[in-house]
Amino acid sequence: MLRRHANALAAACALAAAMSACGGPQAKPVGQTLADTTSTSPSTTTTVSTAVSTAVSSTSATTTPPSVPTTTTTAIAPPATGRVVVIDPGHNGGNATHTAEINRQVPAGRGRTKPCNTTGTATQTGYPEHAFAWDLAVRLREILTARGVKVVMTRADNAGVGPCVDRRAAIGNESGAAAVVSLHADGSTAAGAHGFHLAYSSPPLNTAQGEPSLRLARAVRDKLVAAGFPTSNYAGKDGLSARDDLAGLNLTERPTVLVECGNMRDAAEAATLSSAAGRQRYAEGIANGILGFLG
Secondary structure: OHHHHHHHHHHHHHHHHHHHHHHOOOOOOOOOOHHHHOOOOOOOEEOOOOOHHHHHHHOOOOOOOOOOOOOOOOOOOOOOOOOEEEEEEOOOOOHHHOHHHHOOEEEEEOOEEEEOOOOOOEOOOOOEHHHHHHHHHHHHHHHHHHOOOEEEEOOOOOOOOOOOHHHHHHHHHHHOOOEEEEEEEEOOOOOOOOOEEEEEEOOOOOOOOOHHHHHHHHHHHHHHHHOOOOEOOOOOEOOEEEEOOOHHHHOOOOOEEEEEEEEOOOHHHHHHHHOHHHHHHHHHHHHHHHHHHHO
């Protein structure tokens, strides 16, 4: 009797042990957290190749190598500083030799389409807008990164083609940018036309295109005036120009402005736009405006 009881007790204990080891709930392996997949590289600047989807992935804070395109549509975590600025130097140096590509129609917002990109204008002596915009963008990037701002460029150099205007807007949207600034110079042939102006989307199509974009426009305008640049005497009012026909402004979901730094067809203004010292003054004024907007 005692032996049978002991054997039964032993069998019960064995069964309990087996159920504890095999039948109970298992601890789930810990998955990767955002911290596991977020780049902590000390680099504060990011450039964008002509294959722009690759460029966005390099700023998306994932461990995907920069050379591998990504199609992620998830929100991108900001850097430790919490400040990301997209700089969009207008046009590109290779546009003129790739007319079929840049003339392709792309979405421009508000139910419209526009050519993918354009060649831009130039001074009477031949200094092109695309070269001005690129040099200004590099100077602006240097100032902002020195102040702890993470910068995303919509193109990597001044020898490529595009990207298209809708893709440039997408780069800003996907980057989680606190501000997007598109850099241009105008080519008005009106007599005496000179001065800078900042274009913004109007009427706004979303919240970011409203008060935040206006606040960014005013901040940059005020610092350019403080740097000694006159506001436009032919476009907009008090240096601000409401637009509903610019794809980058229509398609943005971030506070965005387009800066027409001056008129390249005005001889006096063209001299400033063409000089390294003049471009540095523009860069400092725009940077101060952006930094003031970021707070």
